[in-house]
Each structure stands twice: as C-alpha cells, then as structure tokens.
Amino acid sequence: MITRPANSVIVLDFETTGLSPNQGDRAIEIGAVKLQNGMVVDTFQALMNPGFKISRFIEDYTGISNELLIDAASCETVMDRFADFIQGSNLVAHNASFDKRFLDAELTLINREYTGEFACSMLIARRLYQQAPNHTLGSLVDFNKIENDGVFHRALADSEMTAKLWLTILEDIHTRYFLANPTFKLLQQISKKSKSNVHAFLQNGSHR
Template structure:
C-alpha cells in the first residue's frame, strides 16, 4: 500500500439520513482514485436502499425516489466498491460521517478494507485557521477551486475534496517545504491541537529536507 498522501482514494456518500445506527442507508457513492496527485480512476453509482427516501433528502441531494427505483441494491454496489478501494488509503471531507456509512454497509455484506481514513475537514481547520468555515462548499469558494456548482452529489463532492486535498499538500510544500508528505503525517496533522500545528510542521520539515 502506498504511504504517500497524494496516492489515495477520495470518497463521498449521499445517504437517507445521518445515522446508520438509526437505520439510514447509503443512496449514492462517488470516489476518485489519485496516483501522485492525478485522477487515474473513478467510481460512481446510485443504490437502492430498499425504502423510499424523504422529501427533504430528495431536495437536498437532487436524488429522487424515481432515480433510485431502478438502481442496483446497496449490497451489489458496495461489493463492487470494496474491490475498488482495496490496497488504498482513504479520504473524505468530514470523514467520520462517511466512515460510519462505509463500515455499516460493509458489515452488512461481510466485506472490509485495509486502508486508513483521513479527514480533509480536520486538516483544513489546522492548516487554514484563518478561515471561518470549513464546510466543503465554503472551502471551494475560499480557495477558488474550479467547480460546476454541483454539491451534495457524491462524485462531484469527491472531486472537489480531491482538489482541496491537493491545495492542502501544496500548502505544506510552500509554507513548510514539506514535499511528498506521508499519509501518516496528514492523519497526525488532523489530530494535533491547532496551537501546536506550526511547531509540529517545522519539526517535520527537517525530515523532508533533501539529503546533501
């Protein structure tokens, strides 16, 4: 498994609600595979949760019950997605949400994954403390990331998160001269208190300096 932070799978779920523990299910998965910062593959599918979604979810996501009626089952889609992500570390924006649904859907089909999970929202809160909001749409605007205005659809959000992640990696390179950071470092950044980030990264920068 590649440990570089620029070679990962970025994913996003659309769901029937906030909690798989309360019976909510995934209704769409979107993901992009990055290799050395470039998109080399994509995965996207609607999935039928086996019950009607609420009017609020239809309005919020733009995914209607009519669209889901002919979609493959969650089990079928998630089995394919399990194959897609093997051997890769994973990233999502507000990753705790997506990881809950990934784990819940995989548990239902007795599948698992071998990668670790990072969160671009937590990294943003630490690398860009000057920003007042770290919602994906607000970060897309703040960083002037090119987009087509589509949000709350899984593949579009995964694409935006991938571009945001690249900006975060570029920030490390420009501000701290950390080139090609490891995935482990990005997870460490996400868990470090905001006030300790600068000291952490200045120490880490010494490890990434080219050897004479």
C-alpha cells in the same frame, strides 16, 4: 496502515437517507476519485436502492429522487463492487467520521472489509486554514479559489471537489513547510494536533 504518500489515495463521498446507519439509514449514492501521484486515474459513481423510499428532505437536499432509485442496483451489489475498488488504498473524506460510519456499516452487511485507513480533509483544513470563515467543503473551495462548477451534495461532484481540496492542502504544505512528499501518516497526525501547535509541528521537522 498502507505505507503510501498522501497524494495516492481514494477520495470518497456518500449520499445517504439520513445521518446514522445505527438508526437504519442507508447509503443511496457513492462517488470516489482515485489519485495516484496527485493525478486522477479512476473514478467510481453509483446510485443504490436502499430498499425503502427516501424522504422529501433528502430528495431536495441531494437532488436524488425516489424515481431515480427505483431502477438502481441494491446497496449490497454496489458496495461489493466498491469494496473491490478501494482495496489497497488509503481513504480521504470531508468529515470522514460520517463517511466511515456508512462505509463500515454497508460493508459489514455484506461481510466485506477494506485494508486502508482514513484521513479527514475537514479536520486538516481546520488546522491549516484557521482564518477560513468556516470549514464546509463549499466554503473551503471558495476560500482557496479552487475551480468548481457549483455542484455540491452529489457524491461524485463532492468527491472531486474534496480531491481538489486535498491536493491544494498538499501543495500548501509543500510551499509553507518545504515538504514535497508528505506521507499519509503525517496528514493524519496534522488532523489530531491542536490548532495552536500544528505550525510548530510542521516546522520542527521531527516527523520527516
């Protein structure tokens, strides 16, 4: 694992043709926000042509039309650039298992790898915000009163919102448990704790 604080990460989000790369689904958009010491220092956004027409459902859900994708660069071209963008950083996504599947599948197709590890803001939020009505990105943004423009299901907009949620999580950990600079490893550990044990884990200080 790359040893870096949790406030220096790349937050990413994919829009895709479906739910599973194992079933032939491909990425159609990638958005990412690079955070260093809690500040946005760079972004990445690109549509990508999967090589086939996307369904009307995906067009309606994402707002990405087949017409928009006709002139987009191929998945291979975009993902080669994105592989360069993420090198040397740990990664965050909301429902990270989904985004990791597509990242791994797309990079495997072009024989590229990445060096960072993933943390999931949704799993962490389930443990820290147990009183939230649910743990979708939009609901957590509302629950934490995070400023937003109401745009969801586009990759850069969702990665920007996830980055704001991630920084809110870090601030709440600081406020509640006096941890000013939590490590990325600690955030990964939180995501794996049971809901009933996470409070004691953060209070006891054994992870410091």
